[in-house]
Amino acid sequence: MSALPLAKLGSLVLKTLAKPTAKKLRHTFQEYETTRAILVGLGQASHRLTSRMTIWSAGYKIRDIKPLQEDKAVEMGSEILTEGFLFTVAGGLVVWEYNKSKEKERLKEEKQRIHERNENARLEAMIHGLDVRMVDLEQILKEVLLQHNNNNKKQETSSSQQDDDQKNKAQFRNSVEPSKASRPRRWYHLY
Numbered sequence: 001m002s003a004l005p006l007a008k009l010g011s012l013v014l015k016t017l018a019k020p021t022a023k024k025l026r027h028t029f030q031e032y033e034t035t036r037a038i039l040v041g042l043g044q045a046s047h048r049l050t051s052r053m054t055i056w057s058a059g060y061k062i063r064d065i066k067p068l069q070e071d072k073a074v075e076m077g078s079e080i081l082t083e084g085f086l087f088t089v090a091g092g093l094v095v096w097e098y099n100k101s102k103e104k105e106r107l108k109e110e111k112q113r114i115h116e117r118n119e120n121a122r123l124e125a126m127i128h129g130l131d132v133r134m135v136d137l138e139q140i141l142k143e144v145l146l147q148h149n150n151n152n153k154k155q156e157t158s159s160s161q162q163d164d165d166q167k168n169k170a171q172f173r174n175s176v177e178p179s180k181a182s183r184p185r186r187w188y189h190l191y
Helices: 006-031 033-058 070-176
Strands: none
């Protein structure tokens, strides 16, 4: 179930309250002379503009536009004031909702960027750990190979020393002991 959109309901309430507020504003402006003069000016300007547009759209030239009576000008000015107030409220709400959605989108993007940054940092840490392990393994492998080579050399030297010792012993025996052919036969060998 989704959350209740309080912001949308709030903007709807503001739009609804704007209509009676606009009516109250309209009546208040009609009561005082200075504000009434503003309404008359708005009404006359609106009358001139709409009359010109009507005449131009009909294809005629404008000679002179008669001003409205004061009561009609006040009524038209108050209509413009009411519509302007409602338009301002509605436009302000649209801008507010747009900014709010942009802020949500910006926060979502920022959250995504933070998540990506954290993921990248985690992966970099893993890679760094693997690099350290790789260097350690390479060092251990070098030590093992060096030890293996040293052991092989020792074995080769010990086996070559053994071979040399056997050769030396054989040469020594040959030089000290006469060969069988050169030895005199003993009498007990004859029988």
